[in-house]
Amino acid sequence: MAKTSQTAFLLANSGVTETNAYKQELDRIQRRLLADPGDGDALGRAGTLLYEMGRFPEAIAHLKKLLSTHRCPLCKAGRTHYRVFMQLADCYAALNDFQLSEQYYQTAVDLAPARADAYLGLGTLAMRKEQFDRASKFFQIAGDFQPDCSEAFAGLAMIHHQGAEYAEAFEMYLKCLELDTDNLVALLGLFQTSCEMGNFSQIIYYLEIYLSIHQDDTSVLFCLASLYAKEGRLSDARQATMKVLAMEPHKPEAVKLLAELKDGQTETGHRSGAGT
Numbered sequence: 001m002a003k004t005s006q007t008a009f010l011l012a013n014s015g016v017t018e019t020n021a022y023k024q025e026l027d028r029i030q031r032r033l034l035a036d037p038g039d040g041d042a043l044g045r046a047g048t049l050l051y052e053m054g055r056f057p058e059a060i061a062h063l064k065k066l067l068s069t070h071r072c073p074l075c076k077a078g079r080t081h082y083r084v085f086m087q088l089a090d091c092y093a094a095l096n097d098f099q100l101s102e103q104y105y106q107t108a109v110d111l112a113p114a115r116a117d118a119y120l121g122l123g124t125l126a127m128r129k130e131q132f133d134r135a136s137k138f139f140q141i142a143g144d145f146q147p148d149c150s151e152a153f154a155g156l157a158m159i160h161h162q163g164a165e166y167a168e169a170f171e172m173y174l175k176c177l178e179l180d181t182d183n184l185v186a187l188l189g190l191f192q193t194s195c196e197m198g199n200f201s202q203i204i205y206y207l208e209i210y211l212s213i214h215q216d217d218t219s220v221l222f223c224l225a226s227l228y229a230k231e232g233r234l235s236d237a238r239q240a241t242m243k244v245l246a247m248e249p250h251k252p253e254a255v256k257l258l259a260e261l262k263d264g265q266t267e268t269g270h271r272s273g274a275g276t
């Protein structure tokens with residue numbers, strides 16, 4: 001299901017949700033807005049739903065209307081528009097309008113200076129603009145405000161990774177996965193840095209945890225099978241490959257790996273000190 005606070009790279013991670021329940025609720029709210037276009041509650045809810053469904057221009061229109069209405073439930077309750085500004089910023093980030101996105105994240109920071117997620121947004125924007133030092137500072141601030149912020153570690157890891165600082169990237173990906181074993185961006189990053197460094201024990205551990213929850217993810221399972229093969233764990237490799245083929249019988253790389261495993265041709269351990 002959709003998360004309520006997404007930075008751009010989390011969006012890429014979780015995809016966009018458009019279930020029937022969302023559509024039904026949106027229909028209901030749009031009927032309310034037909035009857036009363038200035039209904040502040042309905043505008044806010046419609047904005048959130050449209051945002052979570054990935055319909056960004058429509059979400060922006062509703063959220064801006066909420067900000068301009070004189071019947072805003074947030075104002076009435078004496079609360080700030082932090083979440084509204086965050087959603088506007090995330091919408092503009094998704095539409096690649098970096099300037100407006102940054103402006104709204106900055107407004108969110110001004111409203112709630114000690115919250116991590118606006119800094120995550122600013123860090124992600126800076127990273128997309130290849131301003132890596134600046135991005136790094138934002139992720140560090142986010143981590144200072146919220147020490148268990150897995151996304152801050154993922155962001156720092158990605159910055160080290162693009163700078164080819166694999167050991168530092170590896171450490172940061174690990175920290176992210178310790179807090180959130182479900183983060184696919186970090187799993188993929190850990191896999192890539194593991195390959196750079198020839199060290200597979202940690203990534204195998206986190207892939208196994210991920211697969212204990214996502215048992216039908218054949219891409220990750222195949223990844224694990226090839227790592228077992230690299231580490232010389234041939235019977236584990238065979239078992240994992242057969243599981244992949246049970247779900248996806250014609251996956252060519254799995255067919256090929258299984259054939260190699262039967263022939264005993266796979267590379268075993270030439271990377272590690274304990275090699276054969």
Ligand SMILES: [Zn+2]
Pocket residue numbers: 066067072073074075076081
């Ligand atoms: Zn208001």
